[in-house]
Amino acid sequence: MARFIFITGGVVSSLGKGLMAASLAALLQARGYRVRIRKFDPYLNVDPGTMSPYQHGEVYVTDDGAETDLDLGHYERFTGVPGRQSDNITSGRIYQTIIQKERRGDYLGATVQVIPHVTDAIKEFARADVDDLDFVLCEIGGTVGDIESLPFMEAIRQLRNDLGRGNSIFVHLTLVPYIAAAGELKTKPTQHSVRDLTSLGIQPDVLVCRCERPLPDNERAKIALFCNVPxxxxxxxxxxxxxYAVPLQYHEEGLDEAVLSAFGIEPKEEPELSRWTEIMDRLENPEGEVTIGVVGKYVGLLDAYKSLHEALVHGGIANRVKVHIRWIDAELFEQDEAEIAAQLEPMNAILVPGGFGERGSEGKIAAVKFARERKVPYFGICLGMQMAxxxxxxxxxGIAAASTTEFGPTDEPVVGLITEWMTESGLQKREAGGDLGGTMRLGAYDAVLSGNSHAATIYGGIAISERHRHRYEVNAGYKDALEKGGLVFSGMSPDGELPEVVERPDHPWFVGVQFHPELKSKPFDPHPLFASFIEAAVNQSRLV
Incomplete structure (x- = not known):
């Protein structure tokens, strides 16, 4: 039977619950346990797919096509366990499911209420598909006291009783702030947070205290006394x-041992943490450095490109170099052409990431032109490939009017709305003006690479599977014209209809991909495209 670890947060948001959950899972995994992490999000959106990156950060996409919270990216990067649709649930999806059942008459005339119907749906989600696991970690979004999270708190309180005390524990992440004027850490916010939690019927078994200064032994004892934990x-x-130092740091502080102790499990041996020590050795002892210019639209909030940022770091780990990332607003290049050279000449490589909408598009196209003409390594992802x-x-x-229908009507639709494509379940169709949520080409799709291509060399084969999130595609009808201009279509969908990879053979490193390789990169298994891209940046730096 799987054991459950319910993770809650208090005082303020952004303390790092997702990172703590991922690190704890990695530590348990290093001890030989099979783990999975799930995220409960209290907001009413069905999923984050229609939310602005400035509101919620990036949308993380799983192999099975779920648009999920960015914390699932942390979970995958730290454990290597692929996320899936059943690992992220929102209040919106819970209520949508319940209302659909009510409209069908599934409740047989009963009055539908938060308790038991909403809480039962949450519990059903938490316990689904866990038979082959040792531990299931469930992170509750938001902070204790939020109105929208109350049904989730009640559900996990009930689950504690359903599962039995030996099969579930509560881990609470809270803040111990340092007050500079007083010159000391203050434990009162943690005490109040735990009090709020216990008022909901939940007594934490383990407390994780975020602090910017070392926690003195007497303060640790004080927290334990007032919060009723060892x-x-x-x-x-x-x-x-x-x-990537966090798993090692939590182990040093005894988090994994405390969790096992709360379950009454005696640790048999120390965890195998060599992969994490090797990662940190490469990060802390680089043999060089490179600077990557990322020309994007959402550079005001770095969480909008969280997986991309980490994948670039992974590329640095693979090459044992430090990666400096310069985030450049694409609109700068539309307002002042002199800015293009000023901003991009110091870069060892240029990357244009995914995005939606026309804003900044001409600046991205200008960045592509600079990289092509100056022979600077270029990596285009999703929209970045389309701009290339x-x-x-x-x-x-020679197609001067080339554009994309995403930005409006055009006589030369080099990029256009994808209206149908094949999946394992059959033909998918979409129409302009339809719903936005969940209607893109989402999830893992196969592609076939040309045997003599640069992409095939990078991957070490011609059959690949990568995750997609887009509703516009490069028009294969322009393939011949583009290839005459030197841009080769080196990867296509298995049916030969949809372009997946383009490259320039006459360029040191110029690759565009329709998919999102950053979603599958991990620190202990860097994605080959990012490893090769950073290698090209290293080579470029030696030419300067």
Whole structure:
């Protein structure tokens, strides 16, 4: 029977519940346990797919096509366990499911209420598909006291009784702030947070205390006394030099042992943490450095490109170099052409990431042109590939009016709305003006690479599977014209209809992909495209 670890947060948001959950799962995994992490999100959106990146950060996509919270990216990167649709649930999806059942008459005339119907649906989600696991970690979004999270708190309180005390524990992450004027850490916010939690019927078994200064032993004992937990179950969590140092840091503080102790499990041996020590050795002892210019639309909030940022770091780990990322607003290049050279000349490589909408598009096209003409390594992802194709059409294929229908009607739709495509379940169709949520080409799809292509060399084969999230595609009808201009279509969907990879053989490193390789990169298994891209940046830096 799987054991459950319910993770809650208090005082303020952004303390790092997702990172703590991922690190704890990695530590349990290092001890030989099979783990899975799930995220309960209290907001009323069915999923984050229609939310602005400035509101919620990136949308993380799983192999089975779920648009999920960015914390699932942390979970995958730290454990290597692929996320799936059943690992992220929102209040919106819970209520949508219940209302659909009510409309069908499934409740047989009963009055539908938060208790038991909403809480039962949450519990059903938590316990689904866990037969092959040792531990299921369930992170509750938001902070204790939020109105919208109350049904989730009640559900996990009930689950404690349903599962039995030996099969579930509560881990609470809270803040111990340092007050500079007083010159000391203050435990009162943690005490109040735990009091709020216990008022909901939940007594934490382990407390994780985020603090920017070391937690003195007497303060640790004070927290234990007032919060009714053993002193050794009060775990300090200080800022780390890298998120990949966090599993090692939590182990040093005894988090994994405290969790096992709360379950009454005696640790048999120390966890195997060599992969994490190797990662940190490469991060802390680089043999060089490179600077990557990311020309994007959402550079005001770095969480909008969270997986991309981490994948670039992974590429640095693979090459044992430090990666400096320069986030550049694409609109700068639309307002002042002189800015293009000023901003991009210092870069060892240029990347244009995914995005939606017309804003900043001409600046991205200008960045592609700079990289092509100056022979600077270029990596285009999703929209970045589409911009590379439009730039190639305009400047090397003689199609001056080349554009995309995403930005409005055009006589030369080099990029257009994808209206149908094949999946394992059959033909998928979409129409312009339809719903936005969940209607894109989502999840893992196969692609076939040309045997003599740069992409095939990078991957070490011609059959690949990558995750997608887009509703516009490069128009294969322009393939011949673009290839005459030097932009080769080196990867296609298995039916030969949809372009997946483009590259320039006459360029040191110029690759565009329709998919999102950053979603599958991990620190202990860097994605080959990012490893190769950073290698090209290293080579470029040696030419300067």
């Amino acid at each position: 002193k050794e179950h009060v775990i300090p969590a200080l800022d780390a030099s890298s998120i 194709c439009i730039e190639g059409a305009r400047n090397t294929a």
